[in-house]
Amino acid sequence: MIYFDNSATTKIEDSVLKTYNVASQEYFGNPSSLHKLGLKAFELVETSRKKIAQLMGFKPHEVFFTSGGTEGNNWIIKGTAFKKREFGKRIITSSVEHPSVINSMRQLEQLGYDVTYLPVDKDGHVSVEDLKNALRDDTILVSIMAVNNEIGSIEPIKEIAKVLKDYPSVSFHVDGTQAIGKGLEDQFIDPRVDFYTFSGHKFHAPRGIGFIYMKEGKQIEPLMAGGGQEKGLRSGTENTPAIAAMARALRLLKENEAKKSAEMMKLKTMLVEHLNTLDNVHVFSKLADGFAPHIICFTIDGVRGETIVHTFEDRDIFISTTSACSSKKGLESSTLKAMNTQESIATSAVRVSLDENNTEAEMKEFIKNLDEIHDHFQILN
Known part of the structure; x- marks a missing residue:
């Protein structure tokens, strides 16, 4: 089996699963309970929080646990909008955000908020000048992703940050x-x-665990009301074993990060350079600066993305049609649509996404199967 769908989800690491199991069995008390079993669980949660903060360069009290990316995006966007509504209802985002961001914005629009969706260029990048022009006195939030989940474009976060230094009252979410x-x-x-x-x-x-960073001094409204966990901002009994497991996974992720990223870039280069030699193939994830090392989006023109995915699946190779969140709906890539890509091409898009466990041997095998699949569809067309 070759698994190249890591942007959708990754396989839990063995030692991380062990941490989860041990925490489930030995730290099963409710962290809010006053007895020693509760205190033991509470200490594990707080130790994990400190470790995550240390690894990320944050302060422990700036880290809040969630159920994952979707909840985190919803919480930050809506929580900021509700907290700052008396100062304005204008929000700026991009047209290529994850559905959890886009659909949160749509909900806020129904509540009377004014949302600007910045366009992107042919490589999926927003323009800093467009952002500058969109800022107004009543702007309360800018939300821009770091890396696009469909084609891997890296947005100009540093440049946007420089612009927003002159707008200290505007919250900036990434x-x-x-x-x-x-x-x-x-x-x-x-x-x-x-x-x-x-x-x-x-x-x-x-799955089912994540975290957000909230800068010291910033405030947002809670979306989860209840027992007052996470300093009263995110109620619900803490998922102690998943929190501990995530802290371990993050530590492992950070070990030799530069080397592992370079290996992913090597594999991406192998694939992109080969794709560029094939007829009737479009490659949207470039090897240039401004693109992440682990995502490769391409098409075999005239063949729907889901057909390509299932053809690879028949060979025990697993990829996806751009965003996993939208893949079962059979829709064209929202990112490619925002890039003004022709619909017939956008509906052919598939995504290969790598992680540090993928190997050169796997990529060579993938390319071998890619050639056979490509030639098969060229004959049919």
Whole structure:
């Protein structure tokens, strides 16, 4: 089996699963309980919080646990909008965000908020000048992803941060779900950013756990009302074993990060250079600066993306049609649509997404099967 769908989800790492199981069996008390079993669980949660903060360069009290990227994005966007509504209802985002961002914006629009969706260029990047022109006195939030989940374009977070230094009252949120652990921290971690979103299952932690960064001094409204966990901002009994497992997964992710990112880039280069030799193939994920090392989006023109996915699946090779969140709907890539890509091409798009466990032997085998599949469809067309 070759698994090249790591941007959709990753396989939980063996030692991470062990941590999860041990925590489930030995730290089963409710962290809010007053007895020693509760205190033991509470201490594990807080130790995990400190470890995550240390690994990310954050302060422990700036880290809040969630169920994953979707909740994190919803919480930050809506929580900021509700908290700052008396100061304005204008929000700026991009046209290529994850559905959890786009659909949160759509909901806010129904509540009377004014949302600007910045266009992107032919490579999926927003324009800093467009952002400058969109800013107004009543702007309360800018939300731009670090790495696009469909084609891997890296948005100009540092440049946007420079612009927003002159707008200290505007909150700045970055969805870092696809960027973490890819050697890109110097391109999206910036002191001007007020909020980040991360999801554990994108880096070999269990599903259903994630965390957000909220800069010290910033405030958002809670969306989960209840017992007052997470400093009263995110109620619900803490998922202690998943939190501990995520902390371990993050530590493993950060080990030799630069080397692992370079290996992913090597595999990406092998594939992109080969794709560029094939007829009737479009490659949207470039080898240039401004693209992440782990995502390759391409088409075999005239063949629907889901057909390509299932053809590879028949050979025990697993890829996806761009965003996993939308793949079952059979829709064209929202990112490619925003890039003004012809619909017949956009509906042919598939995504290969790598992680540090993929090998050169796997890529060679993938390319061998790619050639056979490509030639088969060229004959049919």
